[in-house]
Amino acid sequence: MASANANAAKDKAMELAESSRDSDWKFPSFTAEMFRGNFRWDLLHSFPEQSAEDKRIGDEFIEKLKGVLDTHVNPDEIDRTGEYPQEAIEALAAIGLFGMTIGKEYDGLGFSKTNYCRVLHFLGSYCHNTVTWVSAHQSIGCPQPIKIFGTDDQKKRFLPRLAKGAISAFALTEPEVGSDPARMATTATPSDDGKFYLLNGTKLWITNGTRSELLVVMAKTPPKIVNGKERMQISAFIVETNSPGFEVKHRCHFMGLKAIGNGVLTFDNVKVPAENLIGKPGEGLRIALTTLNTGRLGLPAAAVGGAKAMLRECETWIKDRIQWGVPIGKHQHIAKFSANIAADTLAMEALVWLCSSWADKGNADIRLEAAAAKYFCTEKSWQMIDDFVQVRGGKGYETSASMYNRGERPIPAERWLRDARIGRIFEGSTQVMHLIMAREAMDTHFKLVMPLLKPDPNNKKSKLQLVIEAAKFYTRWYPKLYLPSVQTYNVNYLSPANQAHLPWIEKTTRRAARVLFHTMAKYKEQLEYEQVILGNFVDIGVDIFTMSALLAFVEHKLAKNPSDQSPQELANLFCKNAKARIEANFRAVKNNHNTEFAKVADSLMDGDYRWMYSDIYNGIHPHWKKMEAENAYEEVSAK
Ligand SMILES: Cc1cc2nc3c(=O)[nH]c(=O)nc-3n(C[C@H](O)[C@H](O)[C@H](O)COP(=O)(O)OP(=O)(O)OC[C@H]3O[C@@H](n4cnc5c(N)ncnc54)[C@H](O)[C@@H]3O)c2cc1C
Secondary structure, three states: HHHHHHHHHHHHHHHHHHOOOOOOOOOOOOHHHHHOOOOOHHHHOOOOOOHHHHHHHHHHHHHHEEEHHHHOOOOOHHHHHHOOHHHHHHHHHOOOHHHHOEEEEEEEOOOOHHHHHHHHHHHHHOHHHHHHHHHHHHOOOOHHHHHHHHOOHHHHHHHHHHOOOOOOOEEOOOOOOOOOHHHHOOOEEEOOOEEEEEEEEEEEEEEEOOOOOEEEEEEEEEEEOOOEEEEEEEEEEEEEOOOOEEEEEEEEEOOOOOOOOOOEEEEEEEEEEHHHEOOOOOOHHHHHHHHHHHHOHHHHHHHHHHHHHHHHHHHHHHHHHOOOOEEEOOOOOHHHHHHHHHHHHHHHHHHHHHHHHHHHHHOOOHHHHHHHHHHHHHHHHHHHHHHHHHHHHHHHHHHHHHHHOOOOOOOOOOHHHHHHHHHHOOOOOHHHHHHHHHHHHHHHHHHHOOHHOOOOOOOOOOOOHHHHHHHHHHHHHHHHEEEOOOOOOOOOOOOHHHHEEEHHHHHHHHHHHHHHHHHHHHHHHHHHHOHHHHHHHHHHHHHHHHHHHHHHHHHHHHHOOOOOOOOHHHHHHHHHHHHHHHHHHHHHOOOOHHHHHHHHHHHHHHOOOOOHHHOOOOOHHHHHHHHOOOOOOOOOOHH
């Protein structure tokens, strides 16, 4: 019974996600094509370059920003006090930092996505608390959904305020809603006269929420009947935080990002005018997902800036620190960490500039690529900072204040580590990025094969029609996956190293599509639930995409400066690492023990391993004790 309920809840979550998913592909997507076995090098090469005029605008702004950071923002002090100075916010707002993505017609700076990412990249090399204030407001806060889905009236009313520095936030998460919006409890009840909605509920961990003037809030509106079944409706609202009934109940504190203004927000019959509904009722989740899709490049851009700041410190440290008679960079373990930091940083950078340029040109669909960039850059960033802490030894674990106080160059590796960890969780966790990309990897097969494996009573096509459609596609598509390379990599304009890498990537793209198809034939409709195997394919895809972006980026650099082979050296290392990861992922698709994970996790949930912790400290934490006294503590064994 419990498992039937779990499956029904899973189906409900998937149905909601599916109904909010944008199923149209108006522009080509490198990654979607790749999962179908097509290697679209033409979409990457020549690597797009920022125009001189756009670059000038970005350069000038960054110079101005540096001045404000130098005078108002001390990252270590902000981390230590856990308070972001209001005068810093005001100084940053005064130069237009909170209106970068808002058009000039609404008093914003009207920056291109590339310049927006360049600014976050710059901030990421200095202070991640600042990154978060800026990005929660602009990557996901009110400007983005209003720009994309707002009415003219909403744009006129809100964008100029937001551009001038009225801080905003994005409120989706709730105590019971993280990755699964189907559990949403916040409601927006329309008034009888249709003039307003009454908002009730609690939102958790809302970044900027403690100082926001405006929020975009997702809430449940009355359900709709679709195909005879009730379908949950989530709608998006612009909410003024000075509305009666709104309260910041609690400011949340975290492992890192100590000075963000993140809070628990409550809504008690908050009256929201109907004119503040964004889009139509029921479009809220699609709006939230689209906002996240387009906003997702901010975090990777900041991660690249952070990686470069670390690389700079790494260079000096591994040269100057002598142990066992040589600089530690000469020890192979440290050389491996440091070399990978350099190579991965360049790969991350290639993804960010490629995706931001595509976003500007509007000639490519980047929802998968932005997800890939978010996933790859936040994971790599965490891994490389962890490696850097290792490279720094004890000084990697010491706070920069402590180093400063004893007269040592204060490199804040431990702060970087603390600040980076959340990147793998918020704005779509790594696992959710995998689900999004896996869904799209399977799209063609889902459309053609799933209706046969899992018949849908609402499907108007007969089984025979479905079989003919699938046969027509697969008899043409499948044999092509065995053809040798169909592209010629022009020897006149590609480096010899890349002429070797590219055919491998092309061949591997087709191999991945083939193996995915075979895997589907093996697992049939169960494949949907094989998250780890689908994750292997996603990881193969992300590595293929990243290698390709990096090679195009390197070609671009070589064309400008042929005598400098250092980018190629880094690309060669990255490709070697990526190829090894790809091969490991192919092996894991075929040969794995994934079923054992479920078995052991089930036993864990059933309490079968309690014997393992029977001999540890068995008192209760003082805070828990207090909560127990207040009847708020649930004992583990009681579950
Ligand atoms: C510092 C901070 C800032 C934040 N800022 C905001 C904000 O501004 N606005 C906002 O709305 N939210 C915000 N959040 C919430 C954040 O987006 C969520 O934490 C995130 O979406 C994950 O949800 P969760 O923590 O509830 O984890 P859960 O959804 O409970 O997931 C727990 C674990 O299970 C995994 N998981 C969940 N579902 C699946 C699945 N189907 N398959 C496989 N694995 C799964 C997750 O990846 C995670 O590892 C913030 C959180 C933090 C900590």
